[in-house]
Amino acid sequence: MDAQGIRTENEGADEIVRLDSVRKTYRSGTGQVVALGGVTIGCPRGSLTAIIGPSGSGKSTLLQCAAGLDRPTSGTVLLDGEDLTGLDEAALTRLRRDRVGFIFQTFNLLPALDVEENVTLPLSLAGRRPDPSLLVDVMRRVGLAGHTRHRPAELSPGQRQRAAIARALITRRTVIFADEPTGALDARDSGEILDLLRDTVRETGQTVLMASHDPLVASYADRVAFLSCGRIIDELNLPMDRAVARRMTHLGLWDRLPDEKGEDVG
Ligand SMILES: Nc1ncnc2c1ncn2[C@@H]1O[C@H](COP(=O)(O)OP(=O)(O)OP(=O)(O)O)[C@@H](O)[C@H]1O
Numbered sequence: 001m002d003a004q005g006i007r008t009e010n011e012g013a014d015e016i017v018r019l020d021s022v023r024k025t026y027r028s029g030t031g032q033v034v035a036l037g038g039v040t041i042g043c044p045r046g047s048l049t050a051i052i053g054p055s056g057s058g059k060s061t062l063l064q065c066a067a068g069l070d071r072p073t074s075g076t077v078l079l080d081g082e083d084l085t086g087l088d089e090a091a092l093t094r095l096r097r098d099r100v101g102f103i104f105q106t107f108n109l110l111p112a113l114d115v116e117e118n119v120t121l122p123l124s125l126a127g128r129r130p131d132p133s134l135l136v137d138v139m140r141r142v143g144l145a146g147h148t149r150h151r152p153a154e155l156s157p158g159q160r161q162r163a164a165i166a167r168a169l170i171t172r173r174t175v176i177f178a179d180e181p182t183g184a185l186d187a188r189d190s191g192e193i194l195d196l197l198r199d200t201v202r203e204t205g206q207t208v209l210m211a212s213h214d215p216l217v218a219s220y221a222d223r224v225a226f227l228s229c230g231r232i233i234d235e236l237n238l239p240m241d242r243a244v245a246r247r248m249t250h251l252g253l254w255d256r257l258p259d260e261k262g263e264d265v266g
Contacts, residue, residue, distance in 0.1 A: 015042035015078075016175050016207045017066050022075035024061050024230075035061040037230040038075065043175070043209050043223075048201045050218045051211040052248070053227030059211035060179055062227065066209060067100050067177045068092045080174050097126065101168030101176040103210075105183035107160045109152040109167075115139075116148040119166040130170060142166045142196060158189030165196060169204070176200075178210035182217060194220040215248055226251060 024036040035058045043049045051059050064070035065077055068084045077084040080099055084092065102108075109118045119138065120130045139145045142162040152160050161181060168176045178197065182190035197208050198220050210217065218224040218236075226234045226247065234251055 014045045016045040016080055017043040017209055018076075018078040019062070019066060020076045020078075022062075022065055022072045022077060024058075024065060024070070025073045034230050036065065036072070039227075039230070039232055041225055041232055043207055045207055046201060046205045047222045048198055048208045048210070048220065050221035050224045051209070051227050052213070052215060052218045052224055053211075054213055057227045058230040059213075059227055061230075063177045063179050063209065063211050067102070067175075068096050097122075099174045101171060101173035103161070103164050103168055103176060103178040103181045105180035107152070107157075107164045107184075109160055109163055111152055114149050114151055115144055115155070115163050115166075118152065118163055119170055122167060122171050134172075135170065138166045138169045141169070141200070156189070157185055158192060161185060161189070161193050162196065165193070165200070169200065169206075172204075173206070175207040175209065178208060180212050181210055182212065182214065190214075190216070 019039050019041050022036050022039045023034070026033045026035055039058075039062060041049075041051075041062075051062055053059050061070065065072045066079070068077070068079065068087070072085065075085075079095065082095060084095070087095065110121070113121065116135070116139070117124075120135065123130050136145070139148060142165055144159060144162055144166060147155065147159065152163065155163065161184075165181075176197075181197070182193050185193060194217060197210070200206060201208050201222075210221070212218070222238060224236045225232045226236075228251065234247060236247060
């Protein structure tokens, strides 16, 4: 796809997630907010795609529409070949339960449950037992094998996000959506979490679509799409972080980035 979101030859061949001309507006007071102004994007199966854009550019809205958590105002969303726009609420719930995993900035772990109980919660809720060898493998993969009986409060932020990733991995969902997965982490933990997501994609063939305002995140992705004011304005394949920073400067996105951490973004 080119920067205008125009579909090019051979696209869509093996895309696990595909958005076509997705528009999402919200009512706000007497007017309306255009959160997505006609987004067209596809995520190849087994890839790590990053949506990068400043605060308010529509990243969360895009992920929520792609994951079937929210409905676009117009346009189509295909997930694993299924047209979400035609599904009723019950079918959407089933699809999310069976094929979609989520990772959030704030981890969303239940404080009263230990790590293993949190990780296996999606299975417990579905009345299923975890495969013991898969559970051991997932806990080892995320580096929490020695922490299964700890409560979230006894973990570092990076370990909490690892537990959240394990929860998304244990069900072997087809696609994992990650909304600012490193937003609450320091630089070292962020790097480890991004390595983990990248390795997961390479080793398990799962697909990850993540959103962030941080160009560092993009450098771990196979593909990056730049979102500004609800539109994809550019894309890069196999980006290096310097290339992402240069492209963001060129696109004028730097000066709109939130400087929350007091970083020098110039
Ligand atoms: N439920 C809602 N009602 C009204 N406006 C909304 C709603 N959700 C999002 N918006 C608006 O839509 C636009 C896109 O929001 P969105 O949360 O998708 O952006 P974002 O890039 O994820 O931002 P952030 O990084 O700050 O979370 C913003 O202008 C936001 O204020």
